[in-house]
Amino acid sequence: MKIEKGIVTRFHSNTLELIDLNTREKITAFLRGKFKLQKITPIVGDYVEYSIENGTAKIENILPRKNLLYRPKIANVDQTVLVTCLKSPKVDYLIIDKFLVQVEKNNLDCVIVLNKVDLLEKDEIDEFLKIYSPLYPVVLTSAKKKIGIEEIKPYLKNKISTFAGMSGVGKSSLLNAINPGLKLRVGEISEKLQRGKHTTTYTELLKFDFGGFVADTPGFAAFEVYDFEPDKLQNFFVEFHEHSMYCAFNDCVHINEPHCGVKDAVENGEISEIRYKNYLKIYNEVSEYQKKTRRKRWK
Ligand SMILES: Nc1nc2c(ncn2[C@@H]2O[C@H](COP(=O)(O)OP(=O)(O)OP(=O)(O)O)[C@@H](O)[C@H]2O)c(=O)[nH]1
Numbered sequence: 117m118k119i120e121k122g123i124v125t126r127f128h129s130n131t132l133e134l135i136d137l138n139t140r141e142k143i144t145a146f147l148r149g150k151f152k153l154q155k156i157t158p159i160v161g162d163y164v165e166y167s168i169e170n171g172t173a174k175i176e177n178i179l180p181r182k183n184l185l186y187r188p189k190i191a192n193v194d195q196t197v198l199v200t201c202l203k204s205p206k207v208d209y210l211i212i213d214k215f216l217v218q219v220e221k222n223n224l225d226c227v228i229v230l231n232k233v234d235l236l237e238k239d240e241i242d243e244f245l246k247i248y249s250p251l252y253p254v255v256l257t258s259a260k261k262k263i264g265i266e267e268i269k270p271y272l273k274n275k276i277s278t279f280a281g282m283s284g285v286g287k288s289s290l291l292n293a294i295n296p297g298l299k300l301r302v303g304e305i306s307e308k309l310q311r312g313k314h315t316t317t318y319t320e321l322l323k324f325d326f327g328g329f330v331a332d333t334p335g336f337a338a339f340e341v342y343d344f345e346p347d348k349l350q351n352f353f354v355e356f357h358e359h360s361m362y363c364a365f366n367d368c369v370h371i372n373e374p375h376c377g378v379k380d381a382v383e384n385g386e387i388s389e390i391r392y393k394n395y396l397k398i399y400n401e402v403s404e405y406q407k408k409t410r411r412k413r414w415k
C-alpha cells in the first residue's frame with residue numbers, strides 16, 4: 117500500500133478535502149474508523165498520510181501538530197498577517213497592539229501590512245514605521261492602487277497563514293490582489309463570527325497559485341481574550357524582553373517599580389512611548405477582566 121502525504125484543506129459532511137503535498141492535486145478522502153475509536157479528528161491544516169485503495173483515498177495517520185489555533189480552528193499555522201490601515205476606517209495603535217498581543221500569545225510569527233497607504237501622508241507612514249518596523253516586518257500596500265502586492269508574496273510562499281485585522285482594513289481586497297480568483301468568503305464568515313452564531317468548522321484553507329495556504333476566515337475575531345494573568349502581558353511586548361533584565365525586581369511589571377529597565381528604555385527612546393502607554397492600558401484591562409472572572413468564580 118502506497119502512502120502519500122497531504123494537507124487537510126476543508127471538510128464535507130463525511131469526507132475531507134486534501135491537497136497532495138507532491139502533486140498539489142485536490143483529493144477527497146475518507147477517515148478510517150480507527151480515528152473515531154482513538155477520538156482524534158483531523159482539522160483543517162493537519163498534515164496527514166493517506167492511502168489509495170480501489171480509487172478511494174483514506175486517511176491513515178495524522179502527523180504531529182506544530183500548533184493549534186482556535187480562532188479560526190486550524191492546525192500548523194506558520195504566521196499571522198496582521199493587516200491594518202490608519203484611516204477609513206480609523207484604526208489606532210491600541211487596536212494594533214491588542215492584535216499583536218494575541219499574535220504573541222499564540223506564539224505565531226507575524227508580518228504587519230499597512231494597507232491603504234494611498235490615503236496617507238508621508239509623515240503618518242513614517243511614524244508607523246518608526247514604531248513597528250524595529251519589531252516586525254512591515255509591508256506598505258494599497259490594494260486599490262496595487263502598491264506593495266509583490267512584496268507580500270515572499271512572506272506567504274509555502275506557508276500556512278491567517279489574515280487578521282479589523283473589519284474594513286482591506287483583507288479581502290489584498291488577498292484578491294495577491295491571488296486573483298482566490299475563492300473568498302472572508303466578509304461573510306467574519307460577520308458570522310462576530311455574531312457568535314456559527315462555529316468555526318467552516319474554515320477552509322485556500323491555496324495560492326505561487327504556493328502556500330491562507331485561511332478564508334480572519335484570525336482573532338474576538339480578540340480581547342484576556343485569559344492570562346496581567347503580569348504575563350509583558351511577555352507579549354517583544355521589545356520589553358531585552359530591557360527587563362535590568363529591572364531591580366525579578367517580578368517587575370514595569371509600572372510603579374523603581375529601577376525598571378523597561379521604563380528607562382521608554383525614557384531614553386529605545387522603547388516607543390506609544391507602545392508603552394498601550395501596554396499600561398491593556399494591563400489595566402487584563403487586570404479588570406481577571407478581577408471580574410475571579411468574582412464570578414466565587415459566586
Ligand atoms: N483607498 C483604499 N481603499 C481600499 C484599499 N483596500 C481596500 N479598500 C476598500 O476598503 C473597503 C473594505 O475592504 P475589504 O477588503 O472588504 O476589507 P476586509 O478587511 O476584508 O473587511 P471584512 O471582510 O469586514 O473583515 C472596501 O471598500 C475596499 O474597496 C486601499 O488600499 N485603499
Ligand SMILES: [Zn+2]
Pocket residue numbers: 360363364368369370371373375376377378379
Ligand atoms: Zn521593570
